[in-house]
Amino acid sequence: MQSANIVIPFYSSYGTTHKLAEAVEEGAAKVPGSTVRLRRIPEISSAEEAMSGQDAYEAAQADMAEIPRIEQDDLRWADGIIWGTPTRFGNMAAQVKQFIDTLGGMWFEGELEGKATGVFVSTGSIHGGHETTILTSLVPLIHLGMVFVGVRYSTNDQIMTTEGVGGSPYGPSTMPREDEDVEAPVPEEVQTAQSLGQRVTRVAARLRAPEAAPAKSSA
Numbered sequence: 001m002q003s004a005n006i007v008i009p010f011y012s013s014y015g016t017t018h019k020l021a022e023a024v025e026e027g028a029a030k031v032p033g034s035t036v037r038l039r040r041i042p043e044i045s046s047a048e049e050a051m052s053g054q055d056a057y058e059a060a061q062a063d064m065a066e067i068p069r070i071e072q073d074d075l076r077w078a079d080g081i082i083w084g085t086p087t088r089f090g091n092m093a094a095q096v097k098q099f100i101d102t103l104g105g106m107w108f109e110g111e112l113e114g115k116a117t118g119v120f121v122s123t124g125s126i127h128g129g130h131e132t133t134i135l136t137s138l139v140p141l142i143h144l145g146m147v148f149v150g151v152r153y154s155t156n157d158q159i160m161t162t163e164g165v166g167g168s169p170y171g172p173s174t175m176p177r178e179d180e181d182v183e184a185p186v187p188e189e190v191q192t193a194q195s196l197g198q199r200v201t202r203v204a205a206r207l208r209a210p211e212a213a214p215a216k217s218s219a
């Protein structure tokens with residue numbers, strides 16, 4: 001099996017997207033030959049100003065403090081890039097968009113073209129943007145030339161649920177529950193996230209350019 005390098009850049013205010021990111025990471029790491037990096041997309045000052053002082057925000061930020069910050073070199077290194085974002089009015093968070101908007105140079109050089117990609121999200125409610133956030137996130141990723149990977153129905157029975165559980169053919173999703181005893185992501189959402197991690201890794205391995213064959217000796 002061809003190896004694949006996978007990076008998972010995510011932003012999270014309150015930690016839910018972080019937990020889903022860990023499930024994606026577990027899935028990617030299960031694929032033999034994979035090397036996986038979990039990376040934090042940094043906060044932006046206006047959001048930090050608005051949310052600092054909130055206990056849940058402060059606790060989640062402290063919990064993520066040790067996760068290395070995403071760098072453009074992580075994207076260069078990766079064969080597959082799996083993005084995580086909370087929903088903001090049905091779209092990706094500004095923190096993620098701001099990072100993507102720093103990639104103009106990489107776009108110009110075509111450095112992300114042909115890499116496998118996928119998206120996972122956290123919302124505040126079941127109808128608040130699980131699917132739209134992934135679909136709208138696709139637009140810049142397509143501009144960058146990446147190859148989108150969703151989640152297959154055939155390996156994810158839980159996508160067929162009629163319950164209030166995240167996950168769609170477009171990608172994994174979750175939401176904090178009103179019942180504080182129910183921790184998000186719930187097991188079905190974890191499975192969908194692991195499934196996307198595995199699938200992007202397998203596709204990335206197939207898309208990766210074959211290793212250069214050793215030069216034949218002229219002797």
Ligand SMILES: Cc1cc2nc3c(=O)[nH]c(=O)nc-3n(C[C@H](O)[C@H](O)[C@H](O)COP(=O)(O)O)c2cc1C
Pocket residue numbers: 011012013014015016017018085086087088089090091122123124125126127128129176
């Ligand atoms: C400015 C703002 C806009 C939001 N818009 C939506 C929305 O459109 N739909 C929704 O379900 N939740 C919305 N939310 C809730 C967040 O998506 C939710 O808190 C987040 O997904 C939790 O993820 P996190 O714990 O990783 O921060 C919004 C939150 C904020 C602060």
